[in-house]
Amino acid sequence: MSDPWRYRCPEGHTSIVRRAHGGYRCQSCDAEYDADPVDAKSGRGDSDAEPVTPIPTMTAASRLWDATGDTPKTIHARDISPVPVAMAAALKRAAERGLAERVETSTSRADRWRATEKAAFLGADAGSGVEA
Numbered sequence: 001m002s003d004p005w006r007y008r009c010p011e012g013h014t015s016i017v018r019r020a021h022g023g024y025r026c027q028s029c030d031a032e033y034d035a036d037p038v039d040a041k042s043g044r045g046d047s048d049a050e051p052v053t054p055i056p057t058m059t060a061a062s063r064l065w066d067a068t069g070d071t072p073k074t075i076h077a078r079d080i081s082p083v084p085v086a087m088a089a090a091l092k093r094a095a096e097r098g099l100a101e102r103v104e105t106s107t108s109r110a111d112r113w114r115a116t117e118k119a120a121f122l123g124a125d126a127g128s129g130v131e132a
């Protein structure tokens with residue numbers, strides 16, 4: 001018996017397909033996960049799981065720079081990605097490399113982010129973000 005609404009990827013999508021060898025594929029994310037899906041009924045599962053092919057750290061840092069540049073502006077991961085949980089994980093890695101920083105706010109549960117000056121070189125990167 002299956003409850004199609006019950007199991008979700010970390011982004012909250014329910015269009016997941018179990019893989020025979022463990023883990024699952026989310027058709028909405030278009031990504032595979034090695035973890036257990038989140039069970040909406042019991043609360044079990046890995047809600048912090050990253051896709052098997054995670055968002056590259058530099059891609060996250062570059063998108064963040066495009067969005068905030070060298071300004072006090074901050075954004076949520078969802079502002080720069082349709083898969084905000086995966087993006088937040090990538091932004092955390094960018095922060096460990098000094099390219100991004102998490103901004104504490106008391107009003108919002110979701111983390112806000114901005115690029116650091118160290119990420120400025122990403123803006124000069126062959127017009128990245130100019131067309132987007």
Ligand SMILES: [Zn+2]
Pocket residue numbers: 009010011012013026027028029030
């Ligand atoms: Zn998904």
